[in-house]
C-alpha cells in the first residue's frame with residue numbers, strides 16, 4: 464500500500480494525543496506535522512503537551528516528541544505543502560473551525576475531522592465506515608463546490624452514538640427500527656478531561672452535556688441518509704430520544720437503549736444479526752478495522768467500561784443485557800471507546816477507507 468504523509472491539527476489535545484499514539488507506527492500513514500494553537504506553536508511536542516499528556520502507561524511516541532508544533536491557522540500553506548492530508552480535532556468556535564477546515568481543503572489538503580462544525584454541511588460525508596461507506600462518493604460534488612482537485616472535508620460523527628447506531632444498524636433492513644430511546648453514560652475524556660482536570664466528577668453524575676442530546680438524536684439520521692444530487696439527505700426515521708449524562712469513568716461511553724421495531728424480531732435473530740454483521744472495513748482488511756465489529760455478551764454484568772472498552776484495540780462495539788421491554792419491544796446496553804472508535808480511531812479507520820478508495824491520490 465502507498466504511504467501517505469499526514470498532519471495532526473489539534474495535536475496537543477485529548478483527541479490529538481490519541482492520534483499521535485495511533486499514528487506513530489501506522490503502516491500507511493507517516494506523521495509529518497503536528498499543529499495546535501499559537502500557545503503551543505514553536506515548542507517541541509513534548510513541551511507543548513507538558514502535563515496534559517493523558518496516558519500514564521504510554522509515553523509520547525519517541526519519533527514525535529521533539530517535532531516542533533506548527534500554528535494550525537498561520538501555517539496552513541506550509542502544512543498543506545508537507546502532507547497528503549490532515550486529521551483535525553480542535554477546540555475552537557464552530558464558525559472558526561468551519562472556516563479553518565475549508566481553508567485546508569481549499570489549499571488542496573483533505574481534512575478528516577473529529578469536529579462537529581461541518582457535520583451538517585450537506586455535501587460533507589459523516590461516515591461510520593462499517594455503516595455508510597458509500598457516502599464518501601459525495602466528495603466529488605463537494606470538490607466541485609469548493610473548486611478543488613484534491614481538497615475536501617470528511618467528518619466523523621459524535622462519540623455518544625458510536626455504540627447504539629452500530630447496534631441498531633444490522634437490525635434495520637429486516638426488522639425496521641421504528642423508534643428508540645437512549646440514555647448515555649459518557650466518560651470524562653469525551654470532554655477532553657482526566658480525573659485531575661475534572662475533580663468535580665469524582666463521586667458524582669452530571670446530567671448535562673451541552674449539545675450532546677441533539678447530536679445523539681440527529682446525527683444518526685444523516686448516517687442512515689442517502690445521496691441525492693449534490694447532497695446527503697437525512698433519513699426520516701427512526702425517531703430517537705436521548706438523554707446524555709457525564710459519569711466518573713475515564714474512557715468508554717455506555718448507552719442504555721430501548722427499541723421498538725416495525726416487525727419484532729426474536730432475541731436469537733437479533734444476536735445472530737449482530738454476530739454476523741461486518742462491513743467494508745472488514746472486507747478490505749483495513750489496518751484499524753476490528754475483525755468482529757459487534758461483540759455480544761451473554762453475561763448479565765457486561766459490557767463494562769473498564770473491562771470491555773479496549774476489545775479489538777478499542778475499535779469494536781460491545782453489546783449485552785438484551786431483554787424484552789414492557790413499553791418498547793427490547794432493551795439492551797452497549798459500549799464503545801469514545802476516544803478510540805468514537806474519535807481518533809474512528810477517524811483513522813475513515814482515512815484508511817478514503818486511502819483504499821484513492822481519495823488522497
Ligand SMILES: NC(=O)c1ccc[n+]([C@@H]2O[C@H](COP(=O)([O-])OP(=O)(O)OC[C@H]3O[C@@H](n4cnc5c(N)ncnc54)[C@H](OP(=O)(O)O)[C@@H]3O)[C@@H](O)[C@H]2O)c1
Pocket residue numbers: 472473474475476477478479498499500501502503504535536552553554555577578579621622652653654655656801802805806
Ligand atoms: N474527546 C473526545 O472523546 C471527542 C470525541 C469526538 C469529538 N471530539 C471533538 O474533537 C475536538 C477536540 O476535542 P479534545 O477533547 O481533543 O479537545 P482538547 O483536549 O481541549 O484539545 C483542543 C485542541 O485544540 C487546539 N486549539 C485550541 N484553540 C486553537 C486555535 N485557536 N487554533 C488551533 N488550535 C487550537 C488545542 O491546542 P493548544 O494545546 O495549543 O491550546 C488542542 O490541541 C472537539 O471539537 C471535540 O468536540 C472529541
